[in-house]
Amino acid sequence: MPSGLQNLDYAAFVVLFCIGLYMVLARSNLVKKLLGLNIMETAVFAFIVTSGMVDDGTAPILGNGVAGPFASPLPHALILTGIVVAVSITALALALIVEIHRQCGTIEADELKGAE
Amino acid sequence: MALAIAAAAVPMLAGVMALPRPGDPAAPVHARVAAHVVAHGAEETGAENLVTAVLLAYRGYDTFGEVTVMFAALAAVMTVLAPRPRERSPEPADGVAISPVVVFVIRLLAPFIAAFAVLVVLRGNVSPGGGFQGGVMLGALLVLLSVVTGRGNERPLLEPRLASWLQAAGPLTFTLVALLGFATAGAVLALPADPAWARGAMLLALELGIGVGTAAIILGLFLQMRGW
Numbered sequence: 001m002p003s004g005l006q007n008l009d010y011a012a013f014v015v016l017f018c019i020g021l022y023m024v025l026a027r028s029n030l031v032k033k034l035l036g037l038n039i040m041e042t043a044v045f046a047f048i049v050t051s052g053m054v055d056d057g058t059a060p061i062l063g064n065g066v067a068g069p070f071a072s073p074l075p076h077a078l079i080l081t082g083i084v085v086a087v088s089i090t091a092l093a094l095a096l097i098v099e100i101h102r103q104c105g106t107i108e109a110d111e112l113k114g115a116e
Numbered sequence: 117m118a119l120a121i122a123a124a125a126v127p128m129l130a131g132v133m134a135l136p137r138p139g140d141p142a143a144p145v146h147a148r149v150a151a152h153v154v155a156h157g158a159e160e161t162g163a164e165n166l167v168t169a170v171l172l173a174y175r176g177y178d179t180f181g182e183v184t185v186m187f188a189a190l191a192a193v194m195t196v197l198a199p200r201p202r203e204r205s206p207e208p209a210d211g212v213a214i215s216p217v218v219v220f221v222i223r224l225l226a227p228f229i230a231a232f233a234v235l236v237v238l239r240g241n242v243s244p245g246g247g248f249q250g251g252v253m254l255g256a257l258l259v260l261l262s263v264v265t266g267r268g269n270e271r272p273l274l275e276p277r278l279a280s281w282l283q284a285a286g287p288l289t290f291t292l293v294a295l296l297g298f299a300t301a302g303a304v305l306a307l308p309a310d311p312a313w314a315r316g317a318m319l320l321a322l323e324l325g326i327g328v329g330t331a332a333i334i335l336g337l338f339l340q341m342r343g344w
Binding site: 006007009010011013014015017018021022025026047050051052053054055057059060061062063069070072073074075076077080081083084085087088089091092094095096098099 | 117120121124125128129132133135137138139140141143145146149150153154157158164165166167169170171175178179182185186188189190192193196197242243244248337340341
């Protein structure tokens with residue numbers, strides 16, 4: 001098991017994920033919850049891309065004369081799909097928040113819970 | 117609250133500390149599939165950008181699902197924000213008028229931004245980029261132009277009927293290329309190996325379809341959330 005300081009990047013992304021989780025759980029404004037969800041998604045993307053790094057590696061794009069160890073292309077492709085899905089989730093959530101505001105006049109979750 | 121977050125954080129930290137360090141060349145992430153893609157990706161798919169090779173060739177089905185997810189998100193937003201027949205109270209278009217300096221600069225830069233976006237889409241095979249990146253840039257430019265020229269929902273930058281077809285360009289292109297692959301190579305979404313230009317042409321068609329579809333969907337999302 002490697003020592004703790006080597007995986008400082010991963011630990012930082014876990015901390016970022018927990019910040020996003022706190023925003024989702026503790027804030028009652030719907031837009032803030034959505035922002036917390038975006039922070040959680042960003043932490044996961046950064047974690048997966050970092051796991052594909054190689055020491056002294058270059059981008060996985062072959063050209064003329066490009067050699068050396070390449071970073072793994074699989075995490076990048078996976079995260080592209082993930083970013084698109086995150087954008088779609090954010091768009092639909094914002095549309096729902098706009099409609100909730102139009103129907104109920106508020107976007108605070110505890111006021112919405114009372115005004116059923 | 118703090119207890120819940122600690123209960124979530126502690127197992128994650130423990131698991132993350134047990135991973136091989138980032139940058140280790142002997143990590144399992146580089147072992148089997150990634151090694152094969154790096155070694156044989158360029159000659160098997162014809163794309164020098166290995167990320168594009170993975171996205172469009174090795175994992176083409178995932179990208180097919182991804183463009184369908186984006187299209188479904190736009191359809192869902194249109195359903196949620198559909199205007200009710202009784203309440204069409206036009207919101208007053210108040211706010212600060214846009215400064216003419218901003219309008220001039222954006223109009224001056226728009227062709228260059230559009231050219232760069234199209235370049236990123238077309239050169240997805242050999243340089244960093246591809247359909248999604250160029251499509252997002254083009255969509256953001258169209259949103260900016262909609263705001264700056266004031267043509268929001270009355271005379272949108274894209275005609276509504278044309279816009280519907282362009283927004284479906286992503287899934288439609290993928291379906292066409294999949295059927296073409298089935299006809300020429302025997303498997304759905306296969307890339308034919310014999311004429312080298314056919315493979316490059318199919319990859320280019322996929323990139324263009326993804327780029328145009330993404331741009332139209334982003335403009336459509338903005339126009340949906342803005343007007344009604």
